[in-house]
Amino acid sequence: MNYRHIYHAGNFADCMKHTLLVSLLQHFLRKDSPFVVLDTHAGIGRYDLESPEAEKTGEYHDGIGKLWAEAPDSPLTPWLELVRKAGGPRFYPGSPLLASLMLRPQDQLICCEKHPVDKRALYRLFAGQPNISVHERDAYESLRALLPPKTARRGLVLIDPPFEEPGEFDRLAQALQTIHTRFAAGMIAVWYPIKHRTPVRQFHTNVEQAGYRNVLVAELLMRPPHNPDALNGAGLLVIKPPYGFAEQAKAQLNRLKTALGAFEAIVSELVPE
Ligand SMILES: C[S@@+](CC[C@H](N)C(=O)[O-])C[C@H]1O[C@@H](n2cnc3c(N)ncnc32)[C@H](O)[C@@H]1O
Numbered sequence: 009m010n011y012r013h014i015y016h017a018g019n020f021a022d023c024m025k026h027t028l029l030v031s032l033l034q035h036f037l038r039k040d041s042p043f044v045v046l047d048t049h050a051g052i053g054r055y056d057l058e059s060p061e062a063e064k065t066g067e068y069h070d071g072i073g074k075l076w077a078e079a080p081d082s083p084l085t086p087w088l089e090l091v092r093k094a095g096g097p098r099f100y101p102g103s104p105l106l107a108s109l110m111l112r113p114q115d116q117l118i119c120c121e122k123h124p125v126d127k128r129a130l131y132r133l134f135a136g137q138p139n140i141s142v143h144e145r146d147a148y149e150s151l152r153a154l155l156p157p158k159t160a161r162r163g164l165v166l167i168d169p170p171f172e173e174p175g176e177f178d179r180l181a182q183a184l185q186t187i188h189t190r191f192a193a194g195m196i197a198v199w200y201p202i203k204h205r206t207p208v209r210q211f212h213t214n215v216e217q218a219g220y221r222n223v224l225v226a227e228l229l230m231r232p233p234h235n236p237d238a239l240n241g242a243g244l245l246v247i248k249p250p251y252g253f254a255e256q257a258k259a260q261l262n263r264l265k266t267a268l269g270a271f272e273a274i275v276s277e278l279v280p281e
Contacts (some may be wrong), residue, residue, distance in 0.1 A: 009123050011170035017055030018068030018100040020268050021242035023075065024228045025168065025199050026271065027087040027260045028244050032164055033110045035250035042114040044163035045107045046154060048147035048183075049170065050119035052129040053105040058098055072100055074267055083259035084267075104130065108140055115139060116159050117262055119152045148183055155190040165191070168199040177207055181214040184247065188220065195248045202241035203241055204233050212278055214270060215245065223279040224249045226257045228264055229272040241271075245278070 016022065036043040076097055078084055090109050094101035098234050101109070104119045111117055117140045121127040126142040134140040143150065147167065155164055165187050166265050180198055187196055202208055215223060229241030246253070254275055263271035 009172070011172045012061065012123075012126075013051040013102065013170075014055050014059060014061040015065045016067050017062060018057055018072035020071045020228065020230055020264070020270065021201070021239065022102075022200075023071045023101075023268070024226070024261065024264060025103060025241055025244055026091075026101075026103065027084050027264070028226055028257055029103055029197065030087040030090060030106060030110070031253060031256045031260065032195065032246065032250065033107060033252065036115070036162060036164070037110065037112070039162075040114070041162065042112075042116070042160040043088070044116045044118065044157040045102045045111075046118045046120075046150075046157070046161045046163065047166045047168075048150060048166065049168045050104045050121045050130055051102045052121075052126045053102050053119075053133045054094065054107075055100045055102060056098065057100050068100065070268065073095070073232045076257060078267070083256065083263050094120075103168060105133065105139075107166075108134065108137065111139060113139065116157070117141075118154055118157075119143065119234070120145050120147050120148055120154075135221050146179065148179060148186075151190065155194075157191065161193060163191070164195045164197060166197050166199075168228060171201050177211045177214075181211065181218070184215065184220070188218075188247075195246070195250070198245045200243050202227060202229060202233050202247065203238060203244055204236045204240075208233075208243065212245075215247075216279055218223065220247050220249050222281040223277070223281055224257070225252055225276050225278045226261055226274075228261050228270055229274070229275040230268070231271050236252050266275060
Protein backbone atom coordinates (compact mmCIF):
# COMPACT_ATOMS: atom_id res chain seq x y z
CA MET A 9 0.00 0.00 0.00
CA ASN A 10 2.05 2.91 -1.27
CA TYR A 11 -0.79 5.33 -1.98
CA ARG A 12 -1.00 8.35 0.35
CA HIS A 13 -3.81 10.77 -0.30
CA ILE A 14 -1.93 13.76 1.16
CA TYR A 15 -0.09 14.10 -2.19
CA HIS A 16 -3.40 14.59 -4.01
CA ALA A 17 -5.67 16.25 -1.43
CA GLY A 18 -7.64 19.18 -2.78
CA ASN A 19 -6.87 18.44 -6.42
CA PHE A 20 -9.54 18.75 -9.14
CA ALA A 21 -10.69 15.17 -8.58
CA ASP A 22 -11.17 15.74 -4.85
CA CYS A 23 -13.07 18.97 -5.49
CA MET A 24 -15.41 17.20 -7.87
CA LYS A 25 -15.98 14.21 -5.57
CA HIS A 26 -16.44 16.29 -2.43
CA THR A 27 -18.88 18.88 -3.77
CA LEU A 28 -21.03 16.04 -5.16
CA LEU A 29 -20.76 14.14 -1.86
CA VAL A 30 -22.06 17.13 0.08
CA SER A 31 -25.06 17.38 -2.28
CA LEU A 32 -25.84 13.68 -1.84
CA LEU A 33 -25.70 13.99 1.95
CA GLN A 34 -27.85 17.13 1.99
CA HIS A 35 -30.65 14.98 0.64
CA PHE A 36 -30.66 12.83 3.81
CA LEU A 37 -31.06 15.93 5.98
CA ARG A 38 -34.52 16.60 4.57
CA LYS A 39 -36.02 13.90 6.82
CA ASP A 40 -35.57 13.37 10.56
CA SER A 41 -35.08 9.61 10.27
CA PRO A 42 -31.47 8.53 10.81
CA PHE A 43 -29.00 7.77 8.04
CA VAL A 44 -25.65 5.98 7.89
CA VAL A 45 -22.59 6.81 5.82
CA LEU A 46 -20.13 3.99 5.16
CA ASP A 47 -16.87 5.45 3.82
CA THR A 48 -14.96 2.38 2.69
CA HIS A 49 -11.64 4.10 1.78
CA ALA A 50 -11.64 6.95 4.26
CA GLY A 51 -8.06 8.28 4.33
CA ILE A 52 -6.93 10.54 7.20
CA GLY A 53 -9.84 12.99 7.03
CA ARG A 54 -7.91 16.27 7.27
CA TYR A 55 -5.02 17.26 5.02
CA ASP A 56 -2.45 19.97 5.71
CA LEU A 57 -1.92 21.66 2.36
CA GLU A 58 1.20 23.35 3.71
CA SER A 59 2.83 19.96 4.40
CA PRO A 60 5.92 18.97 2.36
CA GLU A 61 3.89 16.13 0.79
CA ALA A 62 1.07 18.37 -0.47
CA GLU A 63 3.56 21.00 -1.63
CA LYS A 64 5.67 18.37 -3.39
CA THR A 65 3.01 17.74 -6.05
CA GLY A 66 1.23 21.08 -5.62
CA GLU A 67 -1.91 19.45 -7.07
CA TYR A 68 -4.21 21.45 -4.82
CA HIS A 69 -3.14 24.69 -6.52
CA ASP A 70 -5.14 23.60 -9.59
CA GLY A 71 -8.08 22.47 -7.45
CA ILE A 72 -9.23 24.03 -4.18
CA GLY A 73 -6.53 26.71 -4.62
CA LYS A 74 -8.55 28.21 -7.47
CA LEU A 75 -11.90 28.20 -5.66
CA TRP A 76 -11.47 30.52 -2.68
CA ALA A 77 -12.93 33.52 -4.48
CA GLU A 78 -16.23 31.84 -5.40
CA ALA A 79 -19.26 34.12 -5.25
CA PRO A 80 -21.74 33.36 -2.42
CA ASP A 81 -24.37 32.17 -4.92
CA SER A 82 -21.98 29.59 -6.46
CA PRO A 83 -23.32 26.01 -6.63
CA LEU A 84 -20.09 25.04 -4.83
CA THR A 85 -20.91 27.16 -1.75
CA PRO A 86 -22.41 24.46 0.53
CA TRP A 87 -19.22 22.40 0.16
CA LEU A 88 -16.86 25.39 0.38
CA GLU A 89 -18.52 26.50 3.62
CA LEU A 90 -17.72 23.10 5.12
CA VAL A 91 -14.14 23.32 3.82
CA ARG A 92 -13.76 26.66 5.64
CA LYS A 93 -15.37 25.24 8.77
CA ALA A 94 -12.85 22.36 8.74
CA GLY A 95 -9.86 24.72 8.64
CA GLY A 96 -9.50 25.81 4.99
CA PRO A 97 -7.59 27.22 3.23
CA ARG A 98 -4.72 25.53 5.09
CA PHE A 99 -6.50 22.34 6.13
CA TYR A 100 -8.55 20.48 3.52
CA PRO A 101 -11.32 18.11 4.67
CA GLY A 102 -11.56 14.68 3.09
CA SER A 103 -14.76 12.68 2.68
CA PRO A 104 -15.14 11.43 6.28
CA LEU A 105 -14.58 14.87 7.80
CA LEU A 106 -17.12 16.43 5.42
CA ALA A 107 -19.64 13.71 6.27
CA SER A 108 -18.98 14.13 10.00
CA LEU A 109 -19.79 17.85 9.76
CA MET A 110 -23.21 16.99 8.33
CA LEU A 111 -24.23 14.34 10.87
CA ARG A 112 -27.01 14.92 13.36
CA PRO A 113 -27.05 13.07 16.71
CA GLN A 114 -29.22 10.30 15.25
CA ASP A 115 -26.92 9.67 12.24
CA GLN A 116 -23.83 7.49 12.02
CA LEU A 117 -20.54 7.51 10.12
CA ILE A 118 -18.55 4.30 9.69
CA CYS A 119 -15.04 4.63 8.26
CA CYS A 120 -12.73 1.92 6.96
CA GLU A 121 -9.07 2.61 6.26
CA LYS A 122 -6.57 -0.17 5.61
CA HIS A 123 -3.32 1.76 6.12
CA PRO A 124 -2.50 1.48 9.86
CA VAL A 125 -0.88 4.93 10.09
CA ASP A 126 -3.76 6.63 8.29
CA LYS A 127 -6.29 4.72 10.36
CA ARG A 128 -4.66 5.99 13.57
CA ALA A 129 -4.75 9.58 12.30
CA LEU A 130 -8.44 9.27 11.45
CA TYR A 131 -9.19 7.60 14.78
CA ARG A 132 -7.57 10.53 16.61
CA LEU A 133 -9.49 13.07 14.49
CA PHE A 134 -12.83 11.58 15.54
CA ALA A 135 -11.95 10.70 19.16
CA GLY A 136 -14.86 11.34 21.50
CA GLN A 137 -17.53 11.40 18.77
CA PRO A 138 -19.92 8.59 19.72
CA ASN A 139 -21.68 8.28 16.35
CA ILE A 140 -18.44 7.84 14.38
CA SER A 141 -16.49 4.58 14.21
CA VAL A 142 -13.14 4.00 12.53
CA HIS A 143 -12.04 0.50 11.47
CA GLU A 144 -8.68 -0.68 10.26
CA ARG A 145 -9.93 -3.15 7.70
CA ASP A 146 -10.19 -3.94 4.03
CA ALA A 147 -12.91 -1.98 2.28
CA TYR A 148 -14.32 -4.87 0.31
CA GLU A 149 -14.30 -7.28 3.21
CA SER A 150 -16.02 -4.63 5.35
CA LEU A 151 -19.12 -4.62 3.13
CA ARG A 152 -20.10 -8.09 4.27
CA ALA A 153 -19.34 -7.34 7.92
CA LEU A 154 -20.98 -3.90 8.17
CA LEU A 155 -23.99 -4.12 5.86
CA PRO A 156 -26.89 -3.87 6.24
CA PRO A 157 -26.44 -1.03 8.74
CA LYS A 158 -27.82 -1.75 12.20
CA THR A 159 -28.91 1.78 13.10
CA ALA A 160 -30.73 3.09 10.03
CA ARG A 161 -32.64 2.06 6.94
CA ARG A 162 -31.24 4.86 4.79
CA GLY A 163 -27.68 5.59 3.91
CA LEU A 164 -24.82 6.11 1.50
CA VAL A 165 -21.89 3.83 0.77
CA LEU A 166 -18.95 5.82 -0.64
CA ILE A 167 -16.27 3.77 -2.38
CA ASP A 168 -13.14 5.73 -3.22
CA PRO A 169 -10.25 3.34 -3.96
CA PRO A 170 -6.72 4.46 -4.80
CA PHE A 171 -6.59 2.39 -8.02
CA GLU A 172 -3.01 1.38 -7.26
CA GLU A 173 -3.55 -2.34 -7.94
CA PRO A 174 -4.74 -3.83 -11.24
CA GLY A 175 -8.31 -5.12 -11.31
CA GLU A 176 -9.87 -2.31 -9.24
CA PHE A 177 -12.76 -1.78 -11.68
CA ASP A 178 -13.61 -5.51 -11.42
CA ARG A 179 -13.47 -5.38 -7.61
CA LEU A 180 -15.78 -2.36 -7.74
CA ALA A 181 -18.30 -4.16 -9.92
CA GLN A 182 -18.32 -7.07 -7.44
CA ALA A 183 -18.62 -4.69 -4.49
CA LEU A 184 -21.70 -3.11 -6.05
CA GLN A 185 -23.35 -6.52 -6.20
CA THR A 186 -22.52 -7.20 -2.54
CA ILE A 187 -23.95 -3.85 -1.45
CA HIS A 188 -27.02 -4.30 -3.60
CA THR A 189 -27.70 -7.73 -2.11
CA ARG A 190 -27.18 -6.65 1.51
CA PHE A 191 -28.50 -3.07 1.47
CA ALA A 192 -30.82 -2.79 -1.52
CA ALA A 193 -32.26 0.56 -0.41
CA GLY A 194 -28.84 2.13 0.00
CA MET A 195 -27.43 4.87 -2.19
CA ILE A 196 -23.96 4.10 -3.59
CA ALA A 197 -21.32 6.50 -4.90
CA VAL A 198 -18.18 5.17 -6.58
CA TRP A 199 -15.25 7.38 -7.55
CA TYR A 200 -13.07 6.36 -10.51
CA PRO A 201 -10.16 7.85 -12.44
CA ILE A 202 -10.40 8.59 -16.15
CA LYS A 203 -7.07 7.97 -17.83
CA HIS A 204 -8.43 6.63 -21.07
CA ARG A 205 -11.94 5.62 -22.00
CA THR A 206 -11.69 1.83 -22.50
CA PRO A 207 -11.68 0.66 -18.84
CA VAL A 208 -14.33 3.23 -17.89
CA ARG A 209 -16.59 2.13 -20.75
CA GLN A 210 -16.19 -1.50 -19.65
CA PHE A 211 -17.08 -0.59 -16.06
CA HIS A 212 -20.19 1.27 -17.22
CA THR A 213 -21.21 -1.71 -19.37
CA ASN A 214 -20.79 -4.05 -16.39
CA VAL A 215 -23.01 -1.80 -14.28
CA GLU A 216 -25.64 -1.57 -17.05
CA GLN A 217 -25.69 -5.35 -17.45
CA ALA A 218 -25.92 -6.02 -13.70
CA GLY A 219 -29.52 -4.79 -13.76
CA TYR A 220 -29.40 -1.81 -11.34
CA ARG A 221 -31.96 0.92 -11.92
CA ASN A 222 -31.46 4.69 -11.61
CA VAL A 223 -27.72 5.10 -12.21
CA LEU A 224 -26.13 8.48 -12.87
CA VAL A 225 -22.61 9.28 -14.00
CA ALA A 226 -20.86 12.62 -13.34
CA GLU A 227 -17.46 13.22 -14.92
CA LEU A 228 -15.02 16.11 -15.05
CA LEU A 229 -12.28 15.91 -17.68
CA MET A 230 -9.33 18.26 -17.45
CA ARG A 231 -8.16 17.22 -20.94
CA PRO A 232 -9.17 14.62 -23.55
CA PRO A 233 -8.64 11.12 -22.08
CA HIS A 234 -5.93 10.03 -24.47
CA ASN A 235 -2.87 9.54 -22.26
CA PRO A 236 -3.29 6.29 -20.26
CA ASP A 237 -0.51 7.35 -17.85
CA ALA A 238 -2.16 10.59 -16.70
CA LEU A 239 -5.18 11.41 -14.56
CA ASN A 240 -7.07 13.20 -17.31
CA GLY A 241 -10.36 13.26 -15.50
CA ALA A 242 -12.45 11.70 -12.75
CA GLY A 243 -15.93 10.32 -12.41
CA LEU A 244 -18.52 9.55 -9.77
CA LEU A 245 -21.04 6.83 -10.51
CA VAL A 246 -24.11 7.09 -8.30
CA ILE A 247 -26.70 4.35 -7.87
CA LYS A 248 -30.06 5.69 -6.63
CA PRO A 249 -29.17 9.39 -6.66
CA PRO A 250 -31.81 11.54 -4.95
CA TYR A 251 -34.40 13.45 -6.93
CA GLY A 252 -32.91 16.72 -8.22
CA PHE A 253 -29.28 15.57 -7.84
CA ALA A 254 -28.60 15.48 -11.60
CA GLU A 255 -29.43 19.19 -11.90
CA GLN A 256 -27.26 20.05 -8.90
CA ALA A 257 -24.39 17.97 -10.27
CA LYS A 258 -24.64 19.69 -13.66
CA ALA A 259 -24.47 23.12 -12.06
CA GLN A 260 -21.52 22.13 -9.86
CA LEU A 261 -19.50 20.45 -12.60
CA ASN A 262 -20.12 23.30 -15.05
CA ARG A 263 -18.92 25.74 -12.41
CA LEU A 264 -15.81 23.61 -11.76
CA LYS A 265 -15.18 23.39 -15.50
CA THR A 266 -15.11 27.17 -15.79
CA ALA A 267 -13.23 27.87 -12.56
CA LEU A 268 -10.58 25.19 -13.13
CA GLY A 269 -10.33 25.58 -16.91
CA ALA A 270 -11.38 21.96 -17.50
CA PHE A 271 -12.03 20.39 -20.89
CA GLU A 272 -15.46 18.83 -20.35
CA ALA A 273 -18.14 18.28 -17.71
CA ILE A 274 -20.58 15.42 -18.24
CA VAL A 275 -23.64 14.39 -16.22
CA SER A 276 -25.58 11.56 -17.81
CA GLU A 277 -28.10 8.92 -16.92
CA LEU A 278 -26.46 5.52 -17.40
CA VAL A 279 -29.58 3.54 -16.44
CA PRO A 280 -33.06 5.11 -15.99
CA GLU A 281 -35.33 4.46 -12.97
C1 LIG B 1 -8.36 8.04 -2.51
S1 LIG B 1 -7.92 7.79 -0.85
C2 LIG B 1 -9.38 8.17 0.03
C3 LIG B 1 -9.73 9.59 0.12
C4 LIG B 1 -10.99 9.89 0.90
N1 LIG B 1 -12.10 9.03 0.51
C5 LIG B 1 -11.39 11.33 0.70
O1 LIG B 1 -12.15 11.62 -0.23
O2 LIG B 1 -10.95 12.16 1.48
C6 LIG B 1 -7.93 6.03 -0.72
C7 LIG B 1 -7.63 5.52 0.70
O3 LIG B 1 -7.94 4.12 0.73
C8 LIG B 1 -6.97 3.46 1.52
N2 LIG B 1 -7.00 2.06 1.05
C9 LIG B 1 -6.33 1.49 0.03
N3 LIG B 1 -6.72 0.21 -0.16
C10 LIG B 1 -7.70 -0.02 0.76
C11 LIG B 1 -8.53 -1.13 1.06
N4 LIG B 1 -8.43 -2.28 0.37
N5 LIG B 1 -9.41 -1.02 2.06
C12 LIG B 1 -9.52 0.14 2.78
N6 LIG B 1 -8.76 1.22 2.54
C13 LIG B 1 -7.87 1.16 1.54
C14 LIG B 1 -5.69 4.22 1.26
O4 LIG B 1 -4.78 4.04 2.34
C15 LIG B 1 -6.19 5.66 1.13
O5 LIG B 1 -6.14 6.31 2.37
